[in-house]
Amino acid sequence: MVDTHVTTLENGLERRDANFVSLTPIDFIVRAAEVYAGRTAVVYGEIRRTWAETYERVRRLASALAMHGIQPGDVISVLLPNTPAMVEAHFGIPMSGAVLSTLNTRLETSAIGFMLNHSETKAIIVDSEFLHLIGDDVLETLRPLVIVVHDEFAAAKHDAPHGVDYEQFLTEGDPAFDWVRPRDEWDPIALNYTSGTTGRPKGVVYHHRGACLAALGNILEWDMPKHPVYLWTLPMFHCNGWCFPWAIAARAGVNICLRRFDVETAWRLIRDERVTHYCGAPVVHSALADAPATWREGIRHRVSTMIAGAAPPPVVLAKIHGMGFDAIHTYGLTETYGPAAVCPPQEDWKSLTEEQTADLTARQGVRYLLQSSLAVLDPETLEPVPRDGKTIGELMFRGNMCMKGYLKDPDATAQALSDGWFRTGDIGVIMDDGYIRISDRSKDIIISGGENISSIEVENVLYRHPAIAAVAVIAMPDEKWGEVPCAFVELKEGKFLTAEEIIAHCRSFLAGYKVPKAVKFDRIPRTSTGKIQKFELRTRIEPAQASNSKPD
Known part of the structure; x- marks a missing residue:
């Protein structure tokens, strides 16, 4: 029998302009400027701009980019800290039809160069402090338009002989520019590079639909009210700040920009600006909690915080609650636009001890x-594992908050998105209440202070030393950073090295946070086929003591 019901209905x-418009988070700033034009949008030092002023600036940015030949689909990279220009880039670049690529300012020149070349970037918006991260070879090969942001708070100011001043660049643009709406919500909006699970980063492509829904998801899961005051402790180069630049615009909130995380400054801003929300890895929360009590004197209002990165130790969550803050724990990956899972508290948790509640959270x-x-799911059969808290399987996502795929890497894309699921590579269990807990990682990724570190990349650097015969790098628990790299080293016969010499060697090739914080000279266990048994190495280490310096 032919089903005529659907045909008739x-x-x-069909879709028409009147009843279908592609979803995009860029709409959020348009509405904020229309409805809350006079409300504060951005605070940074002496700078205070309204939503109307911010909307005008991002339209100028989009217009100026178009005037300089930027075409829809072109990649524009940014090397910026959490400053007003970074907020503006999240709107102005997509408004031109281009794809925003936020790069990690903590990386070394070679990694930045790979990303710029891989994305074939057409323009770079860069803070003067980070100009030195762009190699001359990249500039000569790609010949990108270089737009330099000059910030009075920069720790160092480098010159770009052929760069254009950002503020001057904006004056070229039209404040009434008719911005480019995506023709389809599947169009790319952003390109975010992973830290490289195999030593080489992958380019994760986001679409407008996913970015829009991820931003709205943050609002819903956090119960974020209108006009939040949001402190930028989380780097906006991380998954587009977990999509919060767009979420704050949707709520017409205030972006309190923080160029670099400093505990005393953060507490001052929380008090003086009456910050209501902030995000960060466990290390950020621990630093705030461990600060002198005098720094948080005068704070009487409630503050909500979102914690993600490495799974937070219960002691960190207890510290957050001890400050009188409301904490919510989320989980996600670059490939899921940042947070895509959340651990909401249940009513019956109120009867539990603080330690029990922290463990559940x-x-x-x-x-x-x-x-x-x-x-x-069972990674082979894709059958759900029992809800017993014991049977392990792989965590998998499905939905609009999953990436389009990896740029120029169809094989990796097909592998990650096979059989109707995005495979996270994280191993875990599901409890009888339906909540999920990670128990291990199939990828040997180390998450230190919210930064992903590839153990393979660190091992490759160690192998460059002529005295080293074999290495294995694993995560070592650290009460401050969550995890730090620990290197097990076997030396070649007749060779001698100190731990300090090995660490110095690594510093010559790696960003500071990737350098091993401990080196152990020990036999490296192997299987009969020669494969290193990292699980055994994990039994040989003790948690590291909290270090005083930031692994940057």
């Missing part, structure tokens, strides 16, 4: 409302 009911939880599925 759909006859003449440290779990990865359940899917975001706007993410279709989160499951723990």
Whole structure:
């Protein structure tokens, strides 16, 4: 029998301009400027700009980029800290039809160069402090338009002989520019590079639909009210700040920009600006909690915080609650636009001890409302594992908050998105209440202070030393940073090295946070086929003591 019901129902009911518009988070700033034009949008030092002023500036940016030949689909890279220009880039670049690529300012020149070349970037917006990260070879090969942001708070100011001043660049643009709406919500909006699970970063492509839903998901899961005051402790180069630049615009909130995280400054801003929300890895929360009590005197209002990165130790969550803050734990990856799972508290948790509640809150939880599925599946059969808290499987996502794929890497894309699921590579269990907890990682990634470190990349650098015969790098628990790299080293016969010499060697090739914080000279266990048994090495280490310096 032919089903005529659907045919009849759909006859003449096609999409039209009046009833279908592609989703995009760029709409959020348009509405903020229309409805809350006079409300503060950005605070940075003496700078205070309204939503109307910010909207004008991002339209100028989009217009100036178009005037300089930027075409829809071109990649524009930014090397910026959490300054007003970084907020503006999240709107102005997509408004031109281009794709925003936020680069990690903590990386070394070679990694930045790879990303710029791989993305074939057409323009770079760069803070003068980070100009030295752009190699001359990249400039000569790509010949990108270089736009330099000069900031009075920069620690160092480098010159770009052929660069254009950012503020001057904006004056070239039209404040009434008719910005480019995506022709399809599947169009790319951003390109974010992973830290490289195999030593080489992958370019994760976001679409407008996913970015829009991820931003709205943050609002819903956090119960974020209108006009929040948001402190930028989380780097905006991390998954586009977990999509919060767009979320804050949707709520017409205030972006309190913080160029570099400083505990005393953060506490001052929380008090003086009456900050209501902030995000960060466990290390950020620990630093705030461990600060002198005098720094937080005068704070009487409630503050909400979102914690993600490495799974937070229960002790960190207890510290947050001890400050009188409301903490929510989320979980996600670059490939899921940042947070895509959340651990919402249940009513019956109120009767538990603080330690029990902290342990439950440290779990990865359940899917975001706007993410279709989160499951723990057998990686071979794709069958759900029992809800017994014991049977392990792989955490997998499905939904609109999953990436388009990896740029120029169809094989990796197909592998990650096979069989209708995004495979996270994280191993975990599902509890009887349906909440998920990570128990291990199939990828040997180390998450230190919210930064992903590839153990393979560190091992490759160690192998460059002529005295080293074999190495294995694993995560070592650290009460401050969550995890830090620990290197197990076997030396060649007749060779001698100190731990300090090995660390100095690594510093010559790696960003500071990737350098091993401990070196152990020990036999490296192997299988009969020669494969290193990292699980055994993990039994040989003790948690590192909290270090005083930031691993940057």
